[in-house]
Amino acid sequence: MSRSCVITTEEPNWWLTPPAEASCEVGGTEKEPSGERANGWDRQPVALVRFADSAGLADWVASLLLRDRLLRPERPLGLATGRTMEPVYAALARQVNGLTPTERQELRMCWCSFNLDAYVGVDRADPRSFAAEMASRLTTPLGLDPERVHLPDGQAADPHAAAECYAAQLAATGGIGLQLLGLGLNGHVGFNEPPCEADAPCRCLELSPATRQQNAGAFGGDPEAVPQQAITLGLREILAAERLLLVVTGGAKAEVLARALREPPTPELPASWIQRHPRALVVADGAAAALLDADCNPPTAVRTASAVAGPGHAADPDLGARRGPDLRPTSWPTR
Numbered sequence: 386m387s388r389s390c391v392i393t394t395e396e397p398n399w400w401l402t403p404p405a406e407a408s409c410e411v412g413g414t415e416k417e418p419s420g421e422r423a424n425g426w427d428r429q430p431v432a433l434v435r436f437a438d439s440a441g442l443a444d445w446v447a448s449l450l451l452r453d454r455l456l457r458p459e460r461p462l463g464l465a466t467g468r469t470m471e472p473v474y475a476a477l478a479r480q481v482n483g484l485t486p487t488e489r490q491e492l493r494m495c496w497c498s499f500n501l502d503a504y505v506g507v508d509r510a511d512p513r514s515f516a517a518e519m520a521s522r523l524t525t526p527l528g529l530d531p532e533r534v535h536l537p538d539g540q541a542a543d544p545h546a547a548a549e550c551y552a553a554q555l556a557a558t559g560g561i562g563l564q565l566l567g568l569g570l571n572g573h574v575g576f577n578e579p580p581c582e583a584d585a586p587c588r589c590l591e592l593s594p595a596t597r598q599q600n601a602g603a604f605g606g607d608p609e610a611v612p613q614q615a616i617t618l619g620l621r622e623i624l625a626a627e628r629l630l631l632v633v634t635g636g637a638k639a640e641v642l643a644r645a646l647r648e649p650p651t652p653e654l655p656a657s658w659i660q661r662h663p664r665a666l667v668v669a670d671g672a673a674a675a676l677l678d679a680d681c682n683p684p685t686a687v688r689t690a691s692a693v694a695g696p697g698h699a700a701d702p703d704l705g706a707r708r709g710p711d712l713r714p715t716s717w718p719t720r
């Protein structure tokens with residue numbers, strides 16, 4: 386098995402340093418698979434940080450998002466919805482509340498985010514829409530200008546054209562800087578349902594029965610009430626981001642997460658394409674990472690965080706110099 390996963394307790398250097406060039410080339414299916422290369426792509430080690438404590442996980446992920454906005458505002462932040470992200474946005478709101486008025490204003494001025502996806506045919510004002518979810522969990526609590534929080538237009542008369550328009554709008558910014566991702570039970574990221582190639586673009590697609598079942602909770606528990614279509618950024622836009630941050634919680638996702646990180650990348654498991662990204666970081670709780678200890682190669686350090694320590698991130702002098710210790714993300718977990 387090739388090296389597809391590195392369990393670490395340290396924020397990798399590549400996460401902190403600016404990318405030298407576009408992070409990931411999409412397409413390139415002409416080359417024969419060989420060793421670490423398949424379909425013309427390198428498989429990259431994916432760093433995994435495991436938290437025992439879900440509150441600590443949410444706090445730490447939120448601090449990465451905040452740091453991204455304050456230190457790397459040149460490119461937009463890619464955002465995700467779903468139950469996994471609810472505590473992350475709550476933690477982000479708490480952290481932003483702790484900023485000074487000047488810092489909050491700075492954050493609002495530099496904010497620009499693009500969400501991964503939206504249901505087709507659900508009104509923005511409908512509480513079940515991702516737009517409403519972002520408004521209540523992010524835009525309102527952080528006091529953001531809604532114009533700076535972008536989502537695909539799921540209400541457009543022509544959702545296919547709306548998807549193209551969304552892709553063009555994102556491309557005009559230069560593409561995503563940090564892309565936050567959740568994981569579907571069937572291995573989807575965004576709404577990229579299997580099978581999905583690594584160069585699939587932003588598009589309108591049919592949702593699978595599995596995904597409609599997974600997301601039925603917001604629709605009164607009835608999978609039939611979940612929209613049949615959605616607009617999603619494709620793996621093309623996702624893999625073109627400078628950094629990927631996949632957040633996975635809960636034992637129900639342990640198997641799909643292990644497969645996504647260990648098996649050779651395949652269209653049948655869209656999340657597995659993140660192995661081709663040079664700056665992919667996975668943050669998981671103990672339950673979601675339960676199947677990843679045994680044969681990750683090399684198992685450089687397997688640690689479980691019981692809590693996130695206080696402020697202070699020595700590995701990020703840039704942040705320390707610019708923001709002072711109050712804005713530093715929490716330190717890396719220790720056993």
Ligand code: GLP
Nearest residue numbers: 465467468469567568569575576
């Ligand atoms: C949903 C969304 C994804 C989300 C994922 C996980 O269907 N389209 O963007 O990240 O599936 O959702 P959850 O966190 O609710 O398990």
